[in-house]
Amino acid sequence: ITNLLYFIPGLVSWICGGYLVSDPTLKRFFVLHFTFPFIALCIVFIHIFFLHLQGSTNPLGYDTALKIPFYPNLLSLDIKGFNNILVLFLAQSLFGILPL
Numbered sequence: 001i002t003n004l005l006y007f008i009p010g011l012v013s014w015i016c017g018g019y020l021v022s023d024p025t026l027k028r029f030f031v032l033h034f035t036f037p038f039i040a041l042c043i044v045f046i047h048i049f050f051l052h053l054q055g056s057t058n059p060l061g062y063d064t065a066l067k068i069p070f071y072p073n074l075l076s077l078d079i080k081g082f083n084n085i086l087v088l089f090l091a092q093s094l095f096g097i098l099p100l
Contacts, residue, residue: 048078
């Protein structure tokens with residue numbers, strides 16, 4: 001995987017902490033793989049918040065009386081959808097009952 005970054009000089013040795021895969025490399029990739037899902041989750045929540053704040057059906061931002069409030073209506077729908085996907089993912093990973 002790190003060979004994909006060799007087109008930028010010095011990037012691989014900086015990311016890996018040297019020219020060989022060693023303890024600093026494993027620590028850096030562990031931190032990256034541990035923190036990236038939380039960063040991605042924050043970006044998704046920010047995206048959903050601003051999408052519903054502006055309104056996906058009202059992209060020009062006109063003030064209408066037909067607005068549906070984000071909290072609690074749309075937020076609960078988003079959480080229900082996330083929970084449904086999470087249940088399917090957990091069922092597949094724990095029991096293997098769904099074919100890929």
